Amino acid sequence: MAHRIRHEQHRALNPFSAHATLTDRTRRVTLAPRTSLFSSGALTMNAVLLPLLGGVLIGLSAALLLLFNGRIAGISGITGGLLSAAPADRGWRASFLGGLAVGGVLLATFRPESLGPPVLTSVGATLVAGLLVGFGTQLGGGCTSGHGVCGLARGSKRSLVATLTFMATGAIAVFISRHVLGGVS
Known part of the structure; x- marks a missing residue:
């Protein structure tokens, strides 16, 4: 019985349904129609998906750097190490920091509104x-x-x-x- 109610409650909270319902053996309760943050104009898909994509790319780059170089993607350590590292260790550091700079330039060029006011x-x-x-x-x-x-x-x-x-x-x-x-x- 408890499992059935939990299942019904889960179904009632489905954001894709027009009306949420909660059903048990003795009664049926209809809740108010669900509204979406997307339909109200409070959020857009770009406001959700682009930051999510950015977070995934940051996590992916940090994981790849750790996997292939055994290094932590800490910007202060990468920058400090660029000035004092052995010549063979400077290439990946310069590439990583250069990628950050190029990414910023690309963002400013193609989506300047995402940077906010100066x-x-x-x-x-x-x-x-x-x-x-x-x-x-x-x-x-x-x-x-x-x-x-x-x-x-x-x-x-x-x-x-x-x-x-x-x-x-x-x-x-x-x-x-x-x-x-x-x-x-």
């Missing part, structure tokens, strides 16, 4: 922000891509703590800059 800050604020990110990367033993994408996928507890710290610190920084300082110029 953020206008002073050169000084940009330099300070860059130095703080570099300091945080060294302090945390890696960057968001190394910990957040690769470390979490490997089940690293250290990466979980680092990623939670990155996210909390970012949220606090946005709150302070928008609501306490009134925006950064």
